[in-house]
Amino acid sequence: MNWTWLEIWSKIQLVPAIGAGAVVVLVAIAVSVALFGRLYCTVVCPLGILQWLFRFVFTGCGFRRKPLPRPLAVSPRVLWTIRLGFLALFAASASFGLVAWLAPYGIFGRTALAFFGGVPFPAVLKAVIGVQIAFILLMTFWRSRFWCNTVCPVGTFLGLFSRFAVFRVRIDKAKCVNCNQCVRACQNGCISPDKDKKIDHSRCVTCFGCARSCKKGALTWR
Ligand code: SF4
Ligand code: SF4
Ligand code: SF4
Numbered sequence: 001m002n003w004t005w006l007e008i009w010s011k012i013q014l015v016p017a018i019g020a021g022a023v024v025v026l027v028a029i030a031v032s033v034a035l036f037g038r039l040y041c042t043v044v045c046p047l048g049i050l051q052w053l054f055r056f057v058f059t060g061c062g063f064r065r066k067p068l069p070r071p072l073a074v075s076p077r078v079l080w081t082i083r084l085g086f087l088a089l090f091a092a093s094a095s096f097g098l099v100a101w102l103a104p105y106g107i108f109g110r111t112a113l114a115f116f117g118g119v120p121f122p123a124v125l126k127a128v129i130g131v132q133i134a135f136i137l138l139m140t141f142w143r144s145r146f147w148c149n150t151v152c153p154v155g156t157f158l159g160l161f162s163r164f165a166v167f168r169v170r171i172d173k174a175k176c177v178n179c180n181q182c183v184r185a186c187q188n189g190c191i192s193p194d195k196d197k198k199i200d201h202s203r204c205v206t207c208f209g210c211a212r213s214c215k216k217g218a219l220t221w222r
Contacts, residue, residue, distance in 0.1 A: 006112060012044055013105040014154050030161075037162035041148060041155060041205040047104040047136070048148055048205065052187060055140045076200075083156040090153035104154050107132060149188045149203040159202030167221055169204060169211060171197050175218035185213035 010016045017025040032039055041048045074082075090102045100106025111133045113119040114126050121129065139146040148155045171182075176197055183193045190203040191210060211219040 006109060009046060010105055010109065014040070014158075015099065015103040016105055033158055033161050033165065035166050037165035037168055037201060037204055037206045038155065038158050039206040040158060042207045045104050045154070046108045047152075048145070050108065051137065051140050051145050051148065052207075054137045055144070055187065058141075079150070082150060083159070086151050087153040087156045101132075102151075102153055104152055107136070144187050144189050145205070148205065149190065155203075155205075162204065163201045165201065168201050169199060169206070169208070169219060169221050171199065172218045172220065173197070175216045177216055177218075179215075181213045181215065182210035182219055185209045 011020075011022065012025055012028075014026075014029055016022075017029070029040060029044075042052075043049075086102065090099065093099050093102060100110060110129055114121045114129045136147045143150075171191075178195055178197070180193055182197075183191045187207060187209055188203050188205050190200040192198045192200075206221075208221065211221065
């Protein structure tokens with residue numbers, strides 16, 4: 001199999017770009033986050049796209065047609081503690097050469113090579129890789145993109161800045177009838193189901209699923 005595309009894709013990923021000192025890519029990612037928030041998670045990261053595809057295919061086939069993704073039922077403070085804890089673990093793991101176990105492209109690339117690339121991984125390692133990717137994908141049925149909005153250190157890092165992005169999905173409270181269609185449609189579980197309808201922009205991946213679901217035109221990107 002030709003893996004050139006995998007190599008090319010790696011060039012625009014955050015962690016490989018940091019490792020390679022690819023300033024142009026890093027500046028491009030920084031600008032995109034400043035303008036559009038975590039759009040990177042929707043159109044660049046292969047692990048994010050894989051999770052979206054996985055849910056899309058299974059819900060499209062009628063398997064659990066109406067999932068109600070929600071974030072973990074914990075307070076924002078606890079959630080931030082968990083997310084920042086994984087980010088700190090990720091930073092620490094660099095000293096031990098284990099960074100690829102939490103880095104999204106490391107997970108995706110290793111899975112592709114182990115199961116489709118014909119690279120001879122030891123059986124135990126292959127099993128661990130299989131369990132990790134199975135966990136990430138299966139969690140999409142329970143808490144939607146749990147990996148992206150709770151665990152992934154890259155997502156948390158981008159989320160520190162995406163909260164202040166120039167263009168964000170916003171709810172016009174005057175038009176909102178509190179039907180919660182957007183809450184159900186949000187693949188990252190970042191719209192609160194209460195009347196306040198707050199959007200957690202640190203977790204929003206700018207996918208516009210919520211805007212498409214709103215029949216009242218209350219959700220816009222501005
Ligand atoms: S949160 Fe992480 S795994 Fe998810 S799409 Fe973003 S970078 Fe990829
Ligand atoms: S789908 Fe639209 S109207 Fe319904 S709760 Fe969301 S923003 Fe409000
Ligand atoms: S559905 Fe809306 S709030 Fe949820 S991640 Fe996508 S754009 Fe953000």
